Structures are given as C-alpha cells and as structure tokens.
Amino acid sequence: MISFLDNRFWLVTAAVILVMRLVPARKGTLFGLVNIGALGIIAGWQAAAVAVGFAFLYWAQLAGVRTFRRSRKGLFATWVGRTTLIVPLVVFLAHKWLVELDPRPAAHSELRSVLFGLGLSYVFLRCLEAAHGVVWKQQRLIDPLALFGYLFPFPLLLSGPVNRYDDHLRMDEIIAPSDWLGIVNDVTTGFFYKFLLAEYLRVWWFGTGEPMRSAGWADTAVLFVYIFFDFAGYSRIVLGIGRAIGIPTPENFRAPFRSASVTEFFTRWHMSLGAFVQRNIYTPLQLFLVRRWGVRRATAVGLVVLAVAWVFVGLWHRLSVGFVAYGLGMAAVVWVEKWVRDRALKRAWARTRVAKVLTRVLGPVYVFVVMTTMIHLVIGEIFR
Amino acid sequence: MTLPRPPRSIRMELILVAWIAVKVALLLLFVRSQAAEFVYAGF
Numbered sequence: 365m366i367s368f369l370d371n372r373f374w375l376v377t378a379a380v381i382l383v384m385r386l387v388p389a390r391k392g393t394l395f396g397l398v399n400i401g402a403l404g405i406i407a408g409w410q411a412a413a414v415a416v417g418f419a420f421l422y423w424a425q426l427a428g429v430r431t432f433r434r435s436r437k438g439l440f441a442t443w444v445g446r447t448t449l450i451v452p453l454v455v456f457l458a459h460k461w462l463v464e465l466d467p468r469p470a471a472h473s474e475l476r477s478v479l480f481g482l483g484l485s486y487v488f489l490r491c492l493e494a495a496h497g498v499v500w501k502q503q504r505l506i507d508p509l510a511l512f513g514y515l516f517p518f519p520l521l522l523s524g525p526v527n528r529y530d531d532h533l534r535m536d537e538i539i540a541p542s543d544w545l546g547i548v549n550d551v552t553t554g555f556f557y558k559f560l561l562a563e564y565l566r567v568w569w570f571g572t573g574e575p576m577r578s579a580g581w582a583d584t585a586v587l588f589v590y591i592f593f594d595f596a597g598y599s600r601i602v603l604g605i606g607r608a609i610g611i612p613t614p615e616n617f618r619a620p621f622r623s624a625s626v627t628e629f630f631t632r633w634h635m636s637l638g639a640f641v642q643r644n645i646y647t648p649l650q651l652f653l654v655r656r657w658g659v660r661r662a663t664a665v666g667l668v669v670l671a672v673a674w675v676f677v678g679l680w681h682r683l684s685v686g687f688v689a690y691g692l693g694m695a696a697v698v699w700v701e702k703w704v705r706d707r708a709l710k711r712a713w714a715r716t717r718v719a720k721v722l723t724r725v726l727g728p729v730y731v732f733v734v735m736t737t738m739i740h741l742v743i744g745e746i747f748r
Numbered sequence: 749m750t751l752p753r754p755p756r757s758i759r760m761e762l763i764l765v766a767w768i769a770v771k772v773a774l775l776l777l778f779v780r781s782q783a784a785e786f787v788y789a790g791f
Contacts, residue, residue, distance in 0.1 A: 545756075545764055556771040560778050 365481045365522070366406045368601060369559070376402045377519070381608050392535045395517070395611055396509030402518040407481035415482055418455075419512035422491060425451060426498050426505055433499065445499045452491035459484040460683045483521040485680065489640055490515050490527065496644050497529040504533055519605040520613065523598050525636035528643075531612035538610065550604030558597025565590050576747045584740040585732070587747060592620065595634070614639070624727025625705075626697050626734055637677070646673045666702075670695045686742045693738055 366373045383398050384391065404412040429448050433441050459479050462472060494514065497503035506514065514532045569586045570576050578584045599616035606613025620633035630638045646669055653665040671692060678691025708714040739746075756764070 545761060545768075549764055549768055552768050552771045552775075555775055560775055564778065 365408075365477075368555075368598075373406060376405050377605055377608075380518075384609050390510075390536050391538075391610060392506055392510035392513060392532065395535070395609070396507075396511070396513035399513045399516065399518055403516060403521075406518055407521065408478065411478045411481040414478060415516040416512055418487075419515050420508045422448075422451070422494075422515070423505070423508040423511045426495065426511075429499055430505060448495035448499050449492060452488050452495075456484060456488035457683075459488075464683055481521070482516065483523070486520065486524045486526060487515050489524075489637075489680075490529070492644055493526070493529045493640065496648075497533075500648075503530060506533060510535075513611070517606075517611055519602050519609070519611075523595065523602075525599055525602065525614050525616040525634075526640045527612055527614060527636070528639075531614075535610070535612060538612070543607075547604045547608045550600050550607065554597045554599070554601030554604065556597070557593045557600060562590050562593035562597060565593065578740065578743040578747060581736065581740055584743045585736045587743060588732075588736050588739055592617070592633075621728055621732065623731050624723050625701050626694070626731055627701050628727075629731050629735065630698075641673050641677060645676055646670075649673075667695075667699065670699055674698070682742070682745055684742075684745060686745055690738060690742050693741065697734060697738070 366376075380395075380398050380402055384395060387394055400412055400416060403415060407415075426448055429444055433445055436444075462476060462479065466472070494511065498505045505511075510532070514527070514529065517527065520527060565586065566576060569583075576587060576590070578587055596617040603613050603615060614636040616634060616636050618632045618635065620629050623629035623632055649672060650665060650669045653668060654662070657665055674691040674695035675688055676691070677694070678687035678689075681687055681690075713719055
C-alpha cells in the first residue's frame, strides 16, 4: 500500500485530477474507470481486481433485488431485500475475523495484505448506505463502474470518511471546486496535523525508541490527542484531494475539543460515521420500533435505539467484548446527558449568561475527561 | 458533501498563502530533524 509520503501517490492523484477535469464524460463512470488504475498502482493490481469483482457482483445483486422487489411484496421479498445487507455483513465479519481475531497472526498473510489495502470496514458501510438507498429509498442505481468508484475511491480507502450514496448520485451535476488555494490549504493542514503535530507529540511523550502504549490515564490522554491530529490530518488531506478530483468527500472533524458535551463531541469527531449511523441505523430503527411499540414506549425505544447504534459503532471498530462495553458506556453517557439537558432547560438559572459561559468553559474539560476515561477502557486493544 | 466555500477577500487570501508557507516551512524543518528518521520509518 502506497502512503501519502510516497511520490507515486501524488503522481497518480495528479493524473486522476487531470483526467477528471479535462475529459468530458459522466463523472461517476469516469471516476470508476480511472479509479481502477489508481487503485492498481496504490493498493496493488490483485487488490484492484478483487475490488472490481466485488463491486460488479454487488451491483448485480442490487439490480436483481430491486427488480424482484418491484414485482413481489411480502415477507419473502423483504428477506430478499435484506440479502443486500447480509452479503456485505458476511464479508465484513470474515475480514474482521481474519484481521483481528484469527489466532494465527502469520496465516493468510498475502490475503491479509490485499484486504488491508482495500479498507473493507469502510466499504462495508458504503455497501449498507447504497443498499439502503437503492432497495429501500428507491434511489437510482448507478452503473457498475460508478458503483465501484463509490465503494472503493482510492483516496478514501484506508480511513474513510464515509461518503454518502446520494451525494455520489449527484456527482455528475456538481462542478468540481476551483478554489485551489483552499485545496492546498486542506492538504497542507492535513500534513501539518498528521506528520508534524501528531508525530512530534508522539516523539515528545513516548520518545524515539519506545512504542506507543498506555501505562496509565495520562498516556491515554496523550494518545487521544495523538489520534485526533493523526485522524483529522488524514481526513483533511483526503478532503483536499476529494475537492481537487471532484468526488463528494464529507468533512470529518470540526474542532471536537471545543464541545461542551459528549453528545456534541460526536457531531464534531468522525462526523461522517456519526451521520452514517444517524441516517442508516438510528432513524430507521427508531421509526420501526415506534410503529411496533407505540409512542407510549418512547423511553424504551430511545434507550434500545441508542444502545444498538453505539454497540454497532463499538463492534465496527473492533469485534471484542471491550468495544461492546465501550459502546454501551457511550450510550449511557449520551442518555444521561439527554436526561440532564431535558431537566436543566426547565430551570431559569440554566438559561443565564453565567451558566452558558460556564458550560462553554467547563464543558470541554468534562468532555476530555469522560472521553479519555472511555478510551482508556479499550486503549490496550488499539495500541498493542 | 463537499460544501462550497464562501469567497475570500484579497487580505484573507494573503493570510492563507502565508499560513500555507508557515506550515510547509515547519514540515520541511521537521523532515530534516533527527526525529523524522524514527517517525517516518513507521510509514
């Protein structure tokens, strides 16, 4: 896998930008086509072949299921529709098992390196998003090449962000931004975060000869800041590249350490994942349960939906008991915050200027302490 | 979604150019330092 620090990555990116801006063709299909070459050079031709094969087969499944569901209704048709979620889930679980759970670290090393280059955790989310759009929301099914470009966009492979299917649908209508100064600012800020601030912090705290590990809460706090600069930097570089090529790329971080509550924190940290969960799990599940259980059980519905959404987020990061506990813990924190907010809003003192200033000043401290404590639960699984 | 950005004034453009130059200069300084040998070996 070629990284941002390799000149070949930038040569490939420059070539893709030129093709996308100069060739007059449907942008979604054109990007799918040039993405094959880019993926081949960056992640390897074997990985590119696997990705193209998967995207075309998944396109055939989506097309078949959509046609079938138009002619048939009922429970069987519903389950046929659900196969578009089950197939990527099985692939995702197999990939997770191979990468995280297989007790033989040396086994299947070639397959592991191919799968690693494809960033299958993100591909899984894009599959769910596409299936939700095409099979349930009756959105247009893009052609197989464009679907390949949506599922495996070469700049977004390793760590996302989670791009939206309906944004990709509108790709042909969107004119690629020509704000080159903004694009250069995105890429240089990303490099500054990822390869300078994050790495300088790492060298300063852990030294040059020691691996990054947490021996206590303070180490976890430093690692939390490190993860921010590393991930936000990566996301910003990708945002700049996405803008230059003209592929819809969501913003992923917006000053998360300024948040006054954990709930707000997750609207600013890994925003594309939070928005994905909101669109594809939280809202549909909430509607489904309210229809089944009725509005009188709104509290139970709220609790179940929050727990399911957060356990999904935990398990998506890693299939382990620790991350289930992390997910349930986060759900509990968000629930308590909602409970406090609902009651505090009824009090006159909560609306005073002093209370608002205190919330803005002390809120970020509270968020940092809670988040560091929650991450401390699973830090041993992230940095080993 | 890639949001369109509001237009910038000439003054803001100059500030942005200066900020980009500072970031690039700091990155180059870091790349030439001893720490970079260790850090970039991991990538």
